[in-house]
C-alpha cells in the first residue's frame with residue numbers, strides 16, 4: 001500500500017479528541033476520515049471511497065488510533081458514522097464500515113438518497129450529466145469517453161439505511177452542523193468547540209470543485225458562495241480540518257482567498273466570451289481556460305467552467321445567442337455572448 005501522511009490527533013476546546021485518518025480514496029488521491037472520542041458515542045466522520053485499498057487503509061488507521069494513541073476501544077465500538085456529503089470519496093466505504101461496526105449512519109436530508117437509493121441516484125445523475133455535456137457543446141466522441149470515466153468508480157457501492165439527520169440548528173452531543181450547499185447539495189460542516197470539520201467546503205490548497213446547478217439541484221456557484229459567507233460568520237474557529245489536504249489554521253483568510261479565486265474565474269470566463277469571434281459554447285470556453293487538462297480532469301474543467309457560466313447567466317451578465325437553434329432542436333449546444 002502507498003505510504004500516507006501520519007495519523008494526527010487534534011483536541012477541541014470541548015475536550016473531544018479528533019483523529020485524522022488518511023486513506024487512499026483513489027490512486028494518488030488522499031481523503032481524510034475523522035474518528036471522534038468524547039463527543040457522545042465514538043463517531044466516525046466519512047469512510048473513504050470503498051475503492052481499491054481504501055477500506056483497508058481506514059481499518060488500519062482506526063486500529064492505529066488504539067495501538068499508537070492508546071484509545072481503549074475496538075472497531076466494533078464505533079456507534080455512529082456521519083457522512084459529510086454524498087461524494088464517493090467520502091461515503092463509498094460506508095456499507096463496509098456499517099458491516100464492521102453496526103453503527104448508525106447520519107447525513108444531511110438532501111444527500112440522503114445517495115446513501116439509501118444509490119442506484120437511482122447514479123442513473124439519474126448520469127443522465128443529467130449527459131444532457132449537460134450535450135448542452136455544453138462537447139463532441140459525441142469525447143462525451144462518450146467522459147461518461148465512461150464518470151461511471152467507472154461507481155460500481156462497487158451498496159445502499160445503506162440512514163438513521164440520523166444532520167441539520168443546521170440540530171446539534172448532537174456538542175457537535176453543531178452547518179448545511180453548506182454548493183460543492184455538493186447536502187454538504188455539511190461540523191463544529192466541535194474550536195475545531196471545524198470543513199469537509200470539501202473549505203480546503204487548504206484547492207478551491208473546492210464546483211459544478212452547475214443545471215446538473216444537480218442545490219449545487220452551483222451561487223449556493224457555494226452563500227455557504228462560504230455563512231461559514232465566515234462562525235466565530236472562534238482555531239483550526240479547520242478538510243476532507244483533503246492540510247489543516248487550515250487561518251480559515252477566515254483561506255475563505256477570502258477562495259472568494260478571490262472565484263472572482264478571477266468569473267472575470268476570465270467573461271474575457272474569453274468577449275474575445276471570441278462569435279457566441280461560444282461552454283466546451284470551447286473550457287478549452288480556452290484549461291487547455292492542458294487530460295482524462296477525467298477535462299470533465300472537472302467542463303463542470304467548473306459551467307458553474308461560472310451559469311452564475312454569470314443567472315446574474316444577467318451573459319446571454320444565450322442561438323435561440324433559434326435552441327427552439328428548433330432537441331438539446332443543442334448553448335452559445336453565449338456578453339450582455
Ligand SMILES: [Zn+2]
Pocket residue numbers: 085087183184200
Ligand atoms: Zn466532495
Ligand SMILES: [Zn+2]
Pocket residue numbers: 031087089090200243244
Ligand atoms: Zn472529497
